[in-house]
Amino acid sequence: MNIKKLIPILEWLPNYNTSLFKGDLVAGITVGIILIPQGIAYALIAGLPPIYGLYCALVPQVMYAIFGSSRQVAIGPVAMDSLIVATGVSTLALAGSDSYISIAILLALMVGAIQFIMGIFSLGFIVNFLSKPVITGFTSAVALIIGFNQFRNLFGVDFVQSDQLQYVVEDIWLQLSSYNFHTTIIGLISVVVIIIFRRINKKIPNALIVVILGIIIMKYFGHSFNDVSIVKDIPSGLPLFSIPEFDFDLLRELFPIAFTLVMVGYLEIISIGKSLEAKQDEYRIRPNQELIALGLSNMMGSFFKAFPTTSSFSRSAINQESGAKTGMASLISVVMVVFTLLFLTPMFYHLPKTVLAAIIIVAVFGLVNIKEAAFLWKANHLDFWLMLATFLGTLLLGIEFGIIVGVGLSLIVLIFRTSRPYVAELGKVPNSDFYRNRSRFEEVIIEDDILIFRFDAQIYYANSSYFRDKLDEMAIKKGDALKLIVLDAESINRVDSTGVEMLKERIKFYKKKGVTFLLAGVKGPVRDDLFRSGILSIIDLNHFFMRANGAVQFYKTGCREQQEKYAKYIHQAYH
Structure with a gap:
């Protein structure tokens, strides 16, 4: 048995040198700077206190650096998984309550266990039942759902939250006239600033810049903006080890949402890993090893108060562009998060929630893949309609049903094509x-x-x-x-x-x-x-x-x- 295949960190760690460390150091710091405000924002999407977004950036990253076959994928909280968590857990408990938090952590343990078992039994092939058009339709729809759900923080109006877009849009249409002026101005300016910096250079930490500007505005001019909602207290300190509370009836209720997170998380890490793999010749992604690594990340993360995590499209791309060569970059990001948890959380007290909404909206709307839809229309009409059906199914029926629609239609198309060959x-x-x-x-x-x-x-x-x-x-x-x-x-x-x-x-x-x-x-x-x-x-x-x-x-x-x-x-x- 090749121990390096089971523990991929042993493939690069023994030969690690200072030249590799230079690239990893820059990448780790860059991703860490982006990860901290994103973690806080994504915790809010999940319906959890902001601190839990930072907890997700600790143990899961360490586990993936050890067991992941990709050396540049960035693990942690992501918008899509956070919304799925909110959708599933909100039907069982009140958002932000102790029971809600414990259910979200238990969900991470379930997701990790399923992923780990699938990896051990080499069940990674299951992802093949989701074709690229289905993935495109699903991710584009989820991006819109996440973005529109953040309008409540962007405009300072308590819009309804749902994974069925028609209800969110209807409520926005009915209540938009009651928007909070100061909140909206700060949010829209943040959106513009982020877009400008992204167009200048994607390596610029635009999220950190708007976070700092937002904190400064609220701290020193807060008396003029006292109607703007802020994050307020974020506890300091590291999470302590604890075993999630088990309830077999609850496990049964959580299984559908857990399986959804398993599929989505695996899809994300494989698609991101494959795209990064194509840019180098030093390693190859091993799908079943990715399941094992992701499973261990979620299972061990749940023991340290993390909710379900997976790979981030944006942070992984920035990690690679910033010069990351190994998993050491992730470990450096962890050090930054630890330092923040120990010493810097009071600085986020005055952070406006509308700024976090702006960060999320710009990030997720970039995942709406119009170019792929146009290409499919030209290349293959059947694939285009498959993508559109998945897109509309996810938008109108919700994330869980969107995956069911996508998988079901993929199987139907597969059977159709093989039952009526040329x-x-x-x-x-x-x-x-x-x-x-x-x-x-x-x-x-x-x-x-x-x-x-x-x-x-x-x-x-x-x-x-x-x-x-x-x-x-x-x-x-x-x-x-x-x-x-x-x-x-x-x-x-x-x-x-x-x-x-x-x-x-x-x-x-x-x-x-x-x-x-x-x-x-x-x-x-x-x-x-x-x-x-x-x-x-x-x-x-x-x-x-x-x-x-x-x-x-x-x-x-x-x-x-x-x-x-x-x-x-x-x-x-x-x-």
Whole structure:
């Protein structure tokens, strides 16, 4: 067993040097500066006291630095997970109450345990059921939901909070006229400042700049803005070790939201990790190891009062752009958060909540991927409608149902595409031994008594009827002149029992009509399945050919010289 695969920090730590530390130091400080105000903001999204956002930046980061296969992914509180936490936990307890906090921490333990178990049993493939269009639709919708939910802090109006956008928008429309002037001005100015600095240089800590400006304004000119809501007291000190309170009835109620967080968190870390992986050649992302690392981060974080965490799109990108080479950058960010918790939390007393709302809104609205939607419309209409359905499902039905819609539609599209694959009649290319699709090559020769049928997918229960119908449709067009059918099986990589029975039935059917049925290009595993299923009881071994041309020549000339070589090969393999 390779211990370095289980504990990836051992891959880079023994060879760590000062040149690596320089990049990690700059990146760690930069991300730490951004993480502190974001952590406070995301805790508010989750319905928790601000201090819990900083707790999420401690143990989870340390665990991921040790066990994560990516050296540049930044772990911690994120807007999407925070909103999902708020959506799920708010139905069980009052936001900000002790019971609400304990449920959110228990949720982190559940999420971590599920992720860890999935990683141990190599279940990372589950994420493949969420296609890129589904991910795009889901993340874009969640970004809008998060952004609109922050309008309550941006405008200083107690708008309703919901993960169903129509209710939020309706309430904003009805109550927007009662906005708080001072709160709105500070918030909108913060938005403009952040956007300007982002366009100048993304490395500029724009979040920290507006936080400092907001604190200065409220501290020294607060008498003029006494109607602006501020963060107020944030406790100092580090979280103590404690085991989350267990309640099996509560665990059952939390499972749907926990599984949602598992999928979303894993999707985020894989998509971010893969994008960073493509920019270097030093390491490769291992999906199951990422599940293990994320699981340990959430489980161990829950023992130190952290709510569910995952990777951050923005902080991971900044981490890489700032020169991070290893997980040491994350450990440096942890040191900064520890220093803040011990000594600097009183400084955030006068921080306006509208500034935090501005930070969140700018960050999440950047995740609305309009370019990808435009690309899908041009490239693949079915993928576009899949993305749009997921987007609308998430916006209007909520985050949980959005994932269900996305996964369900992905499976439906997968089944649809494999149940109705591409089929073609092949014709002979003049002066050659090659056969090509008659729909794409006008010059191919089509003979009235021969049908070369190509099926571009596995043959299984969902498409066996489609295979039969298309084969019969092409055969009927040939009419009574048809004497030979050749199944070009080069594109068939699997056949199940339903497919084999259908194939045997068609061979018998055409045999009764005096039509010879030959097979060409059958792959070894498919041939194994056919032989085990007794197909040789209805056709001869000599009816299998390497290529369609060989099958046609066999039919035309009756010459068996070429076929004997293939038959000899088959006999050696199976006798």
